[in-house]
Amino acid sequence: MQTLDIRTTEIGGDFVRGTLPADDHTRQSCGTLDRGASVALAETLGSTTAMLRCDEGRAAAGLEISARHLRGVREGVATGAARPATSAAVRRYGISRSKHGG
Numbered sequence: 001m002q003t004l005d006i007r008t009t010e011i012g013g014d015f016v017r018g019t020l021p022a023d024d025h026t027r028q029s030c031g032t033l034d035r036g037a038s039v040a041l042a043e044t045l046g047s048t049t050a051m052l053r054c055d056e057g058r059a060a061a062g063l064e065i066s067a068r069h070l071r072g073v074r075e076g077v078a079t080g081a082a083r084p085a086t087s088a089a090v091r092r093y094g095i096s097r098s099k100h101g102g
Contacts, residue, residue: 003025004020004025004026004037004040004041005020005021005023005025005026006018006019006020006040006041006044007019007020008045008048009079011052014049014053014083014084015049015081015082015083016045016048016049016052016081016082017045017079017080017081017082018041018044018045018048018079018080018081019041019077019078019079019080020033020037020038020040020041020077020078020080021076021077021078022073022074022075022076022077022078027074031074032072032073032074033072033073033074033078035067035069038067038069038073038078038080039065039067041078041080042065042067042080042082043065045080045081045082046065046082047060048082049082049083049084053084
C-alpha cells in the first residue's frame with residue numbers, strides 16, 4: 001500500500017473506502033491511471049473488507065478479481081469502496097471508483 005500510496009479513508013459496518021492518487025507512480029506513459037494500480041486499489045479494499053468480517057482466528061484470501069475499466073483518470077485521486085455483494089459463506093465484493101480533486 002505504501003508504494004502506490006493507497007490509503008484507507010473510511011471503515012463502515014459493511015464497507016471500506018480508500019483512495020489512490022493519479023501521480024507519477026501510478027500513471028501510464030499515456031497519462032492515465034494504470035489499470036493495474038486501480039485493480040490493486042480494488043483488491044486492497046476488498047481484502048480489507050473481507051478480513052474485517054472474518055470470525056476471530058479465521059482469515060480471508062482472494063481467489064479471483066475481475067475488472068472493467070470504464071474511463072481513465074488522468075489526475076486527482078481515484079476513490080474506491082468495497083462492500084459485500086452477498087452475505088453467503090463465499091463473498092464477492094463490488095468496487096466503485098470515482099475521480100476527485102485534481
